[in-house]
Amino acid sequence: MAQINKPNEYFNTKLYTGNGTSQSVTGVGFQPDLIWVKERSSTSSHQLVDAVRGVYRRLIPNGTNAESDDSGSPNDFNSFDSDGFSILAGGAVNENSQTYAAWNWLAGGTGVSNTDGSITSTVSVNTTSGFSIVSYTGTGANATVGHGLGVAPKMIIVKSRSGVFNWGVYHESIGNTKYLELNETTATQTSSTLWQNTTPTSSFFSLGSNNTVNQSSGTYIAYCFAEKKGFSKFGSYVGNGSADGTFIYTGFKPAMVIFKNASTVTNWGIVDNKRDDDNVVKARLFPNLSDTEASNLDICDFTSNGFKLRITDSQFNGSGNTMIYMAFAENPLVGTNNIPATAR
Numbered sequence: 001m002a003q004i005n006k007p008n009e010y011f012n013t014k015l016y017t018g019n020g021t022s023q024s025v026t027g028v029g030f031q032p033d034l035i036w037v038k039e040r041s042s043t044s045s046h047q048l049v050d051a052v053r054g055v056y057r058r059l060i061p062n063g064t065n066a067e068s069d070d071s072g073s074p075n076d077f078n079s080f081d082s083d084g085f086s087i088l089a090g091g092a093v094n095e096n097s098q099t100y101a102a103w104n105w106l107a108g109g110t111g112v113s114n115t116d117g118s119i120t121s122t123v124s125v126n127t128t129s130g131f132s133i134v135s136y137t138g139t140g141a142n143a144t145v146g147h148g149l150g151v152a153p154k155m156i157i158v159k160s161r162s163g164v165f166n167w168g169v170y171h172e173s174i175g176n177t178k179y180l181e182l183n184e185t186t187a188t189q190t191s192s193t194l195w196q197n198t199t200p201t202s203s204f205f206s207l208g209s210n211n212t213v214n215q216s217s218g219t220y221i222a223y224c225f226a227e228k229k230g231f232s233k234f235g236s237y238v239g240n241g242s243a244d245g246t247f248i249y250t251g252f253k254p255a256m257v258i259f260k261n262a263s264t265v266t267n268w269g270i271v272d273n274k275r276d277d278d279n280v281v282k283a284r285l286f287p288n289l290s291d292t293e294a295s296n297l298d299i300c301d302f303t304s305n306g307f308k309l310r311i312t313d314s315q316f317n318g319s320g321n322t323m324i325y326m327a328f329a330e331n332p333l334v335g336t337n338n339i340p341a342t343a344r
Helices: none
Strands: 011-017 023-026 034-037 047-050 053-060 077-081 084-087 099-105 112-114 122-125 131-137 145-147 155-160 168-169 205-208 219-225 232-239 247-249 254-262 267-273 300-303 306-309 322-332
Touching: 053 077, 084 099, 099 267, 122 145, 131 145, 219 247, 232 300, 254 300, 254 306
Parallel strands: none
Antiparallel strands: 011 099, 023 084, 034 047, 034 099, 047 053, 077 084, 112 122, 122 131, 131 219, 145 205, 155 168, 155 219, 232 322, 247 306, 254 267, 254 322, 300 306
16 A cells, blocks of 8 residues: 655645634645634634535534535635635634634545446545545435545545435444444444445445435535545544553554544544644544633643543543544654654
């Protein structure tokens, strides 16, 4: 497997401060195809746009809301730019003097038709980094959807664009009979009507009849992630409930990690290397909540080859609980770009 030596060419976190009018947020390093923004200093909902649906069509990770269309009178996102994105005066992305985090991924632009599944999809894909954005229309019956990655995804996040439904999450570590909900605190739930009890293949993922992922004539977006050496890792660990917590090997120094306790009711959590540029990592946001950023607890250390838990809290390190995670790299452990991956 080829290794990605410069992860920030495919994923990057950008911090900025709102000005209450309009601004171009630069320094991402590429034109992003997926942008996820959260206001850190206030309680606005998370905001998510992508190049397949278009810059004016927002989804809210912490809610069940259908897609909103701002194209008639845009107030939040305004354009995907060569080094970032432009925003308008909307408080969820640009309130004066408020601070924001924007997580950015590179896919493959606006997308092309894909007929690998029984449902024809529109796919924007970057096979190098293992990330694709997939748009499709549901059938209400068992079906398959092409994802374009060329390898099986380890994690898939699905949201109905047209209906008021939860976000459905597939993660390899919990298997094809179970699912999580990005906007909820619930532990893993079992159902054959989401993924048909079928593991994704190198060409497509499978859907059952559940409205969360496949309502008849409903429109959907799926974010699909394959694991790539030196760039991404999707796995699980068992918490020990100790401040001398579990160490998780990723093969790179993390730039961002998203956590969920799959065994019990807890919030999701996001940490990254921009809001905390040194150990111990403390600043956390919650994908299922509109809450402000919290930084009152030691969470983990980012090391040259993974992360080590420093928290007793069940959200990140519940004793005997299975924790799932998705992680993206700052630096690979070994690379040909001559940038050493050092501990912080």
